Amino acid sequence: MDEKKGIKILMKFFSVLVVVMLIVHLSMTIFRFFSIIQHESHEVEHIYLIIQSLIVLELLYITINYFYLEIIDPRMLVLVVLTAVGREIIVTDIFKAEPLIILLLGVLFLISIIGIRLLGPCKFEKQMNNE
Numbered sequence: 001m002d003e004k005k006g007i008k009i010l011m012k013f014f015s016v017l018v019v020v021m022l023i024v025h026l027s028m029t030i031f032r033f034f035s036i037i038q039h040e041s042h043e044v045e046h047i048y049l050i051i052q053s054l055i056v057l058e059l060l061y062i063t064i065n066y067f068y069l070e071i072i073d074p075r076m077l078v079l080v081v082l083t084a085v086g087r088e089i090i091v092t093d094i095f096k097a098e099p100l101i102i103l104l105l106g107v108l109f110l111i112s113i114i115g116i117r118l119l120g121p122c123k124f125e126k127q128m129n130n131e
Contacts, residue, residue: 008070015067022060029053051087055080075119082112 033049058080066072085108094102 011070012067015063018063019060019067022056022063026053026056026060029056048087048091051083051090055083055087058083075116078112078115078119082109082116085109085112 029049029052033046033053036046036049058076062072062076062080065076085105089105089109092102092105
């Protein structure tokens, strides 16, 4: 019993550490975004940074959710993968990229969508269907 309590404390510590790292990463990304806006006009870089911030927020949500509930929702993990693959699809120049890379991105995107559908509706969808 004492060993389980020690493991829980260790997991809480690592959760807090991950939250701090994600907040630092998010603030650095936001700072970089605003510095790019002031100096240059790279539209693809803006999109990349905005979507990167969304991914960090999703990971932050997963970590905080784990800290309080000690449960990781697999739908959120698949959503992070879906957002990351979508980001790569958006910023990839299809005329310069290797065809195999484009094919693999499409397959990953499709697998992520199928994964979300197979995991079933989230709790918000269930609540809306019950009302």
